[in-house]
Amino acid sequence: MPSFTLLGQALVSGLLAGGLYGLLGLGLSLSWGLLRLVNIAHFALAFLGAYLTYEFGTELHLNIAFALLLILPTFFVFGVMLHWLFKRFGVGEFGSLLVTFGVAVIIESLIQWFWTADFRRFETPYASSSFKVGPIYVPALELAAFLTATVLAGGAWLWLNRTYVGKALRASAEDAQIAAAFGVNHRAQSYLLSGLCSAFAGVAGVFIALISTLAPSQIWTWLGVVFAVVIIGRLGNPLGALAAGVLIGACEGLAMAVISPAWAPVVSFSILIVILLWQPRWL
Amino acid sequence: MAISGNRNGSLGGLLAVGAALAFMPMMGFPAFYDSFFYVIFYWISLATSWSLLSGYAGYFSLGHAAFLGAGMYTSATLAVKFNWPFLATIPAAAAVAALLGCGIGALVFRLPRLRGELFALMTLAVTFVLATVILNTPIDGGSGVFLSAVPVPAIIKSQTGSIYLLGLAMCIITLAIAWTVSHSKLGLGLYAISDDEDVAEVKGVPTFRYKMIAFALSSGIAGAVGGVHSIYVGFLTVGETFGIAVPLSVILMSVLGGARHWLGPAVGATLITLALFGFASAGQTIIGRAVVALLLIVSVLCLPEGIIPTFLRRRRLAAARRLASAESARVEQEAAPAPSSASTPAATPVAVDVSNLKPAPAAQDARVVLEVEDVRKSFGGLQALRGVTLDVREGEILGLIGPNGCGKTTLINMITGHLPLSGGTIKLGGEKISGLPAHMIARRGIARTYQIPRPFVHLSTLENVEMCVRFGGRGSGAAREQALHWLSFCGLEQRAQAMPVDLNLRERKVLELARALAAKPRVLLLDEVMSGLNPSEVDTAIRLVRQIRDQGTTIVFVEHLMRAVVQLSDRVAVMNEGTLLTAGLPEQVMRDSRVMDIYFGHGHAA
Secondary structure, three states: OOOHHHHHHHHHHHHHHHHHHHHHHHHHHHHHHHHOOOOOHHHHHHHHHHHHHHHHHHOOOOOHHHHHHHHHHHHHHHHHHHHHHHHHHOOOHHHHHHHHHHHHHHHHHHHHHHHOOOOEOOOOHHHHOEEEEOOEEEEHHHHHHHHHHHHHHHHHHHHHHHOHHHHHHHHHHHOHHHHHHOOOOHHHHHHHHHHHHHHHHHHHHHHHHHHOOEOHHHHHOOHHHHHHHHHHOOOOOHHHHHHHHHHHHHHHHHHHHHOOHHHHHHHHHHHHHHHHHHOOOOO | OOOOOOOHHHHHHHHHHHHHHHOHHHHOOOHHHHHHHHHHHHHHHHHHHHHHHHOOOOOOOOOHHHHHHHHHHHHHHHHHHOOOOHHHHHHHHHHHHHHHHHHHHHHHOOOOOOOHHHHHHHHHHHHHHHHHHHHHOOOOOOOOEEOOOOOOOOOOOOHHHHHHHHHHHHHHHHHHHHHHHHOOHHHHHHHHHHHOHHHHHHOOOOHHHHHHHHHHHHHHHHHHHHHHHHHHHOEEOHHHHOOOHHHHHHHHHHHHHOOOOOOHHHHHHHHHHHHHHHHHHOOOHHHHHHHHHHHHHHHHHHOOOOHHHHHHHHHHHHHHHHHHHHHHHHHHHHOOOOOOOOOOHHHOOOOOOHHHOOOOOOOOOOOEEEEEEEEEEEEOOEEEEEEEEEEEEOOOEEEEEOOOOOOHHHHHHHHOOOOOOOEEEEEEOOEEOOOOOHHHHHHHOEEEOOOOOOOOOOOOHHHHHHHHHHHHOOOOOOHHHHHHHHHHHOOOHHHOOOOHHHOOHHHHHHHHHHHHHHOOOOEEEEEOOOOOOOHHHHHHHHHHHHHHHHOOOEEEEEOOOHHHHHHHOOEEEEEEOOEEEEEEOHHHHHHOHHHHHHHHOOOOOO
């Protein structure tokens, strides 16, 4: 049995890693739950964002803020265009899964063509910075990602529950025709949401670039865990996605410490399988 | 769809092509061609096996890599560690993969409301769990499994030729299975499940068993394909085997070619493998992948049904147009009055004054056929039925009325077994049917119509009815003839080849009726068949219901249209707020003050 300090360290690392899961899951959950579109390209977009951040940082020596300034509006427009495509051809839930898979592969090919299949690492001074709380080290970047995820998820929750546009979006997800009969302009709002989801992918991408090593094939390694996060957290619920991300991250962290790092993937999927079989009301 | 038409020729053609291809390795081509063709066979088998469940029944699986991998590791382990002869490992690989599929199916298909996306993710999750287990146990141990010491079964002299023949055999067997399934009762049931699973169950399809069979076939074939493939690749690693590439490729291939047609996945697999190979040999692997991805996007957007079904539909439409133009030419030539209106009695207003026809009162001593005893149902805190007791006598027409939300449709859902009871029993002919799965209740002789018609949208009108003949299980004789009989009985024979989307509301309602009759039920439950019909259509429907009863069928009908209730009912039962208020002769019931209270409000007499 590992020591309590080690367990505590594993728990904190897991919780913070879970913040990144939540950040990635946020856009996916919103577009799946509220627009009924399963966006696999979300992962590819996040990695495109990560590679762009890497490029700006290492080749052009620009501040990360510039990367964000460029990535957010571009990705927003991309999200709007993707949504236009779905609207134009009347694509359903499964159709969107297939189409966005195609988009993901195209982005992956683009990344591989531009940056090759080699591993890339964005070296920044923050990468190794951390501070100590009691006996436990808290890595600064992971904490920043976690806080960003919390702010974005909280903001999205407030937006959906406290503003007209957010409520209208939820009403349309429930029953688009009835919502339209009450004067909800679903079209404009769904474009807005779709753009925002893509922009969230960009934010997640910046943190992926700062925290982890990049390779085009990594796009697919996050897919399983983040899907689990989105389902467990309930589709369309931003706080749920964050909570599920933290839950799975913490469980993985503990599993790594107690059993062995190699068994970590079993944890998230076992949680997913158990929850799917249990089918609680909030699912 | 593929199920219509008798095309045994395609199976013969498939076997002939297979036999011809079997001679290819002996022709002395370079060994490269053996491998090249093997890869095509591999993807055809894999994509076709995926479509058996996911294409036909509509449950998209993202876990095909799990079954393929289970087969690969079973074959490799048995051959390397236990020195089994390689050919003997392939059935074992199929069995292990099929067991895995059945295990997953037994868990997930029992869930009451399993949504398609959740099934997809569930299978994906199983893939990752399996991969982790194999990686961390001595099965693989993280370093992979070499099959270098395993001799390739020497079917013919050249090694690549032998692998080619194994791949070809897999491919032909898989396609033959797909053809057989898609032309069988199983296939018909799976297509129905894909369109509307609840209705399929109520029409007599054993949905759980059918899904399990399809899943076992699908995963078992993938396992066998994996067994063969292990000797082709020679070195297994977890990363290569359980990646996302396999499930997504088979989906892409099937969707491109047409996942609901037995040959669709094969066409898609061939096209994509050729395209990928073309780009790879030109040194443009990355561009090739991007182009194939683009192809996927375009095909989902522009050909959502896939190449083969789109092609077949175009051809059918063209044939229908030719037929129609030939017909109109003939009619013009003869200059005869068009006979079409006379041959559709249901479409013409009937001059008979139906209000004068008094319903034949059912004999009071008639046998009770359906007994509903103290049936209760609650949805969470809402009590939809609070103990309903009702006897239905053999050969009578019982009208079931009551305000909206009083539990009429819930009662029908209880009788057909669509929803489980919270309390009470239901008996048919003295035999308890409550608690049985819906398809068993359907086979005992209960059929229903839906208030909002729910046809199987991918089956033609005739196939919709034929499906109910075959699964209702109480008729005898050729299913197609019976289906045609019921269509013309209901006056819908002109629309036999039409698809449900092309039918108007009246025709859809009549199709509902024809589907229910096709099962030859003892008790027929009609849920608001008259709503939305115009007065002359109502007259026709009333006549039709009488004719059905005259054939000996007992009828319970839920209706808001009082004219139909009064004209048709031998007895009327009134429900209110989940209870049975009263039941009796129409005149008595209508004069009951409690009934008048419900319909006209309190104090109506004042």
